[in-house]
Amino acid sequence: MSQVEQRVVHLQDGALAEVGAIIDRVSARRLYFVVDESAYTASGAAALLEPHFRDRCVTRFSGFDLNPKLHDVERGIEQFREADPDVVIALGGGTAIDLGKLIGTLACQPTSARDIIIGKSGIQRSGPPLIAVPTTAGTGSEATHFAVAYVDGVKYSVAHNALLPDYAIVDSTLTHSLPASITAATGLDAFCQAIESIWAVGATDESLAYATESARLAWKSLVGATHGPTAELRQAMCRASHLAGKAINISKTTASHALSYSISSEYGTPHGIAVAVTLSPMLAYNAQVSETDCADPRGPEHVLTRIRCITELLGVESVAAACGKIENLISAVGCPNSLDQVGITSNAAIQRLVTQVDANRLSNNPRHTTSKSLFALLSKNPAQGERGTSVP
Template structure:
């Protein structure tokens, strides 16, 4: 499994049981466990606690919101200052893993204003003397594979990055991902699939990100429906590995327009992140597949874009752009995701314009096809 060879990835069912030994190997004696409110118990991960307490002093923290917020982050940073962990173990979805990364990156900052100023200023974060272990309980965010974390200040989203907030060890345990609801599996899984697709067409894509995305795409597209409707150990393994590979791809290529729009949809209408990405992605697939060379960003090679779109269409079993959009809509229906922006709450034309105007322009610049804000609004207006 060469894709896992360059990092310390422990992959397989019940890999979470390795956590106490990993802590011992890292020489840690004080461990802060950052976990989901329900998933830590429901997934079975809580079973590691007695053995973990045999090798280290353990404190558990789960009192934070689903979308990582600076108000929660400052609480966590003060806990870190008080407890002084030498390792942070995150067991949960993307929010828990992002929170753990940010606790490492901003360790030592305990003043709310200083923290918010640092987040707004951006720049690369670093950490010292804090081991980071990530164990995802969902297959979708890819946070265990990326060098950045997401944090909100109010309604404003910031992506904070730095190579030093990559985990020291990842415990990639497919069995942890089976306890979530059908909706959780659908929305996280479709996010991973979207990441693999966007990584293929992104302006910043490289040969390396293409390789990761092309490994991820058949695993995710081939297993997502089964993983949602009747999850088996094989489907869970394919989705866990596919999600990690998509994360590796997006870590290099970065996300594009569907993700850029998703944050406004989530914040305004409450759709979970993956669901919000999925609502618009079918239309972007269609428009990208039909785009003439004149609509492409200057840095995009038309031949490379055509090849990327051929790969996306093939993964969806589609012969052309219209079929691909229809195939995407049918997939969402089969896994129980409502693709209607109207049903989500964006009922008026002005609602769609507001969403377009909320877009992250950096991510929009990474989209291979040029869109003005008015063109984005028209795309949104055309959605059901």
């Protein structure tokens, strides 16, 4: 029961039935189930999975905070070690899946969860197989080898191949009951992850293929999935979310994600919205890349080709028009589309935001960024011209 080398993806309506088939196939007796209880019931997953749990020993982990915290990981590890499970199932949004990755893997290491999360020690071995079942179309966490965790209020990202789920079960019927607000915020996360992946320094031809298909699908489907969802639109958003996960699994994210973490922790803004509010300014900023400030070793022409790829998929000719399209998309799904609208109204607040950003995380942005250049971009200073077009 120890090694499952190849990751398996089931991406179709009704894919949840595969969970039962997998636990039967691998003869799992003891299951560790990380579950968002409200999503479990509302999505309809409970009715389908419970029969498979009946004659097995199932240890449930739930009641965790929104955004994975060290204390939840530690509570899970203690419970996991006692249960000694032979498979882990994580069902819910990004938090549930990240916790499934962290608990199942970190419980099997000789060093403490805290040390691994803060980077003082590494992951040395894999945990039992992980089956990831997203109930939102957003983070794409089921397709990535990293997990977010907060320690003493500071956000860390743990990256290791052992964290990549062995099985991804992407069943869009589980998203049918989501309210419009969650469809919108999580869908914006998928869209932003795809756009950031397109221009990321870490992007490859493979990640670009996933990212452009994801961005196209989200661009076409998100407004409909939010205001008048059909099975097809839900399926398209699940596909967009999964492909964006596959894209950032290779390329990683860039400045808008780096900025989003302190927006979320300070203002309580949902992750997808916190990312989306700086996507349009970052597009304007990155489009002005030059020889002297290009962070991508492939050069500014390469970055500009990627920017054209974004304007094309949004169906416009200019960067200014693409910025307008992005802002309109965010408004059209009923979300705030600027820092002002999420409550970051003063230059002092913007200053605080840009100085909290980890410079390391910005290094994947295609144009060099510093807290000074971000402040010039995002602040309200008439002397520097239009917001979003100032050059640092």
